[in-house]
Amino acid sequence: MNRAIVIIVAVILASCASKNHFKLPNSDLKVSLQQESQLNNSCSVQIGSPEFISIQKWLSTNQSGWHKSPGSYLPNKIITGVGFKAQILKNSIVVNDLWVHAIDNVFYESIRCK
DSSP, X not given: OHHHHHHHHHHHHHHTSSOOOOOOOSSOEEEEEEETTEEEEEXXXXXXXXXXXXXXXXXXXXXXXXXXXXSXXXXXXXXXXXXXXXXXXXXXXXXXXXXXXXXXHHHHHHOOOO
């Protein structure tokens, strides 16, 4: 009986791990650049473009290290697509208004409109 309880607890804890499999939609993305909560610039990121692939690669290589942090954010950059929203702050990314992960300056600077 005790062994069964330990196994059940282990399975529950494993399911709570901070690993996510965020995927970009199979459609173009919109990047919005903001300054002091005001839209400054926006552009479309086409599916298959180097920018799209870069975002997709970052998400696939950063599946662990996420934590839940519901709240309101004032991002500098926002990436949106069908069923997908990423708010980019200077040091973190918030996906779908809930999941937060640290980012480095290289990724932050790569999100831009040309």
